[in-house]
Amino acid sequence: MVHGICIFKDSSVEKRLFMTYFILQFLNGLQIGSIYALIALGYTMVYGIIKLINFAHGEIMMTAAYFIYFFMTLLDLPFIAATILATILSVILGVLIERIAYRRLRQASRLSALITAIAVSLFLQTLYAILFTPDPRAFPLTASSFPVLHAGEISISAWTLITIAVAVVVMILLQLFVTRHKAGKAMLVVSEDLKGAYLMGIKVNRIVSMTFAIGSALAAIAAALYIVSYPQITPYMGALPGIKAFIAAVLGGIGLIPGAMLGGFLLGLVETMTRAYIPSSVAQLSEGVVFVILILVLLLKPAGLLGKSEREKV
Amino acid sequence: MRKSKSKKVFTTVLLVSLAIIMLLTSCGTAAEPETTDPENGNTEAPGETGDTIKIGGLAPLTGNVSIYGIAVNNGVQLAIEEVNENGGVLGKQIEYIVYDEKGETVEATNAYNRLVNDDKVVAVIGDVTSEPSIAVAQRAARDNMPLITASGTSADITKQGENVFRACFIDEVQGDLMGAFVANNLELKKAAILYNVSDNYSQGLTDAFTARCEEEGVEIVASENYSSTDTDFKTQLTKIKTAGAEVLYVPNYYNDNIMIVRQAKQVGLDVPYLGGDGWDGVLSENVIGTEKNDADGAYFTNHYAQDDPNEKLQSFLSAYREAYDMEAVSFAALGYDAANMMIQAIEEAGNTDSDAIIDAMKNLEYEGVTGNITFDDNNNPIKTVSIILIKDGEYTLSTKMQSDE
Numbered sequence: 001m002v003h004g005i006c007i008f009k010d011s012s013v014e015k016r017l018f019m020t021y022f023i024l025q026f027l028n029g030l031q032i033g034s035i036y037a038l039i040a041l042g043y044t045m046v047y048g049i050i051k052l053i054n055f056a057h058g059e060i061m062m063t064a065a066y067f068i069y070f071f072m073t074l075l076d077l078p079f080i081a082a083t084i085l086a087t088i089l090s091v092i093l094g095v096l097i098e099r100i101a102y103r104r105l106r107q108a109s110r111l112s113a114l115i116t117a118i119a120v121s122l123f124l125q126t127l128y129a130i131l132f133t134p135d136p137r138a139f140p141l142t143a144s145s146f147p148v149l150h151a152g153e154i155s156i157s158a159w160t161l162i163t164i165a166v167a168v169v170v171m172i173l174l175q176l177f178v179t180r181h182k183a184g185k186a187m188l189v190v191s192e193d194l195k196g197a198y199l200m201g202i203k204v205n206r207i208v209s210m211t212f213a214i215g216s217a218l219a220a221i222a223a224a225l226y227i228v229s230y231p232q233i234t235p236y237m238g239a240l241p242g243i244k245a246f247i248a249a250v251l252g253g254i255g256l257i258p259g260a261m262l263g264g265f266l267l268g269l270v271e272t273m274t275r276a277y278i279p280s281s282v283a284q285l286s287e288g289v290v291f292v293i294l295i296l297v298l299l300l301k302p303a304g305l306l307g308k309s310e311r312e313k314v
Numbered sequence: 315m316r317k318s319k320s321k322k323v324f325t326t327v328l329l330v331s332l333a334i335i336m337l338l339t340s341c342g343t344a345a346e347p348e349t350t351d352p353e354n355g356n357t358e359a360p361g362e363t364g365d366t367i368k369i370g371g372l373a374p375l376t377g378n379v380s381i382y383g384i385a386v387n388n389g390v391q392l393a394i395e396e397v398n399e400n401g402g403v404l405g406k407q408i409e410y411i412v413y414d415e416k417g418e419t420v421e422a423t424n425a426y427n428r429l430v431n432d433d434k435v436v437a438v439i440g441d442v443t444s445e446p447s448i449a450v451a452q453r454a455a456r457d458n459m460p461l462i463t464a465s466g467t468s469a470d471i472t473k474q475g476e477n478v479f480r481a482c483f484i485d486e487v488q489g490d491l492m493g494a495f496v497a498n499n500l501e502l503k504k505a506a507i508l509y510n511v512s513d514n515y516s517q518g519l520t521d522a523f524t525a526r527c528e529e530e531g532v533e534i535v536a537s538e539n540y541s542s543t544d545t546d547f548k549t550q551l552t553k554i555k556t557a558g559a560e561v562l563y564v565p566n567y568y569n570d571n572i573m574i575v576r577q578a579k580q581v582g583l584d585v586p587y588l589g590g591d592g593w594d595g596v597l598s599e600n601v602i603g604t605e606k607n608d609a610d611g612a613y614f615t616n617h618y619a620q621d622d623p624n625e626k627l628q629s630f631l632s633a634y635r636e637a638y639d640m641e642a643v644s645f646a647a648l649g650y651d652a653a654n655m656m657i658q659a660i661e662e663a664g665n666t667d668s669d670a671i672i673d674a675m676k677n678l679e680y681e682g683v684t685g686n687i688t689f690d691d692n693n694n695p696i697k698t699v700s701i702i703l704i705k706d707g708e709y710t711l712s713t714k715m716q717s718d719e
Contacts, residue, residue, distance in 0.1 A: 021556045024581065028548045100328065127335075135380055136569055138603030143580050145605065155582025230545040231576070231603065232569060240543055275549045280538050283550075284511065287541075 020153045025276040031160045033268020034167030038222035039245035040260035042215030048191035048255035049211045052113045056120035058242020064090040064220035065227050087220040094216030095209050128235035139231035163225045253304030366409040370429035372440030377417030381595040382442050382645045386464045389649025403657050422446035436666040444468035444515045451478045460671040464652035468514050472693040477672045479693045481652040485518035487717045488590040488615040493526025504535045506559035510566045511539035519565035519590045547577050555583040563588045568596040587612040606707040617644040617684045619700045619711035630683045651682040
């Protein structure tokens, strides 16, 4: 039994502790949700534009993590510089993958493209396991280097707040890009109707590459935020966050940018808050709750929370 | 048209190089045995006859717990080399055949089968961590193969059969002594636990710790868990902090432990940490990275302490340093003792018959690097346990307790 969490007592001390605990866990959920949201955006944008679930996206995040690690340990670069460099390289990797693995299959069946994506994912994981060994590597910068902030009874690491802030800023910038900037608006157009966009004279190949580029950049930023909090780098580290981000994207409405943002934060919160409030003996159920919610949402709203089910008018 | 032709060439070159990479990676992925060859290299005869006596080994030389596997294997090899230099056992040289099981139970059982069926060893030293050790011990019991694990601490390992022994104390002892430590040495009243629910080792330590705490009147204010694929523990740690824990028992392996400690700081949890021998190795460069003081304030049960002045220990430590150009961790000492115990048993048995070896092991009186060891009725050793404190980024000996305290 955990003391101070009982919500049925109503003395003011209990109420204050209850609020403190709630806020702490809420922030924890927002932090991991930020990372899911950033990765989910990559999935959703790629799906929106070419209707492909890019299973290799988690591996782009993992590649970025390795890049940042090597730039910091082998080249002695500071964290921000290493991240910027890693982002550029991840963008190149993402665009390359699209060029080599997916472009030719744009007219092929969706299944072929899906299988290719899985193949790319496995290839990258195995390649890194061979090149760098599967032994976990310690990342040189951890959240311990950042101060712990106190407000009353609430203690929280500055890095948690930094993660949330960076993610929110990046998402605002992305939203501005797709609504104001010409290339961003073109991306939305291609998502609506690929063939129509060709006819309108939009350079579709370029827009697709740009989409992969942005998605990869977001994954690299997510990687940077992730490895400071969880400083262990392995070739398989992108797999679980990748799957969760994919679920988040589907939850919010696959293909919709606001959907990925909502889905990511929601998933992080559900994961954390369920675990925070159910008894420890059944704590493993919290893993299952996320999937149950996904099933429920899809049963009631198949296009996701923000998705619109469009009926084809014949 | 020129553009598409150079594109075709580019793509072809890329595909060919991909194919070459695939070919290269498909070779050399099977677990390869590493043998220490005697002078004549006779590998055809089974273990009993011929000019060598074959002893098999299993260890995770790569993967999540490779630090332990490499250490145990080094210790075993050092012991066998020393024995071979002094004439071997029963007048013959020892041939040591070891397989890398990569930290996976399935690989371990496959490798064990290879040792028994293909290499025809007379005894096996392995495995290193508890989960694979239990699986291998089950098979060894069926084959009546003398088996000693250097470092597997789960009680279930030796329960598999009379032929299964171990060189280290069992998990029950570790958890039990830590419970006593909280009550009698630290004199604290409220403890919390964060353990890996999908690991036999963590579960065993947790159960024993909880039981002893209850006996000593220490309240367990929170008992949280996680599973092997988790990397985020802040939810559980926030719960533990809010529950008012004064000390946290973290009975898991080193990779998870350092993550837990770091995240605890992030949620403002500032208490002493306790753990088991899975903490050993946490100060290694590639585990703790550059922030070397992050593990300070942790106490854990271990098989010996580096600054212990015992003569046998110190001469082992310098021999190890010379042979491998690195400091021994306790798993290396356990490997060394396990190998020497098996060799002494074979010598005392007088031949390589399984039953004779097993009998000799049961009656063994061995003076080793990790203490003076005899076996109890369950084939578990009666020996001393060292409590290590991590201070200023170093392992230091805090106190010693007897395993039956």
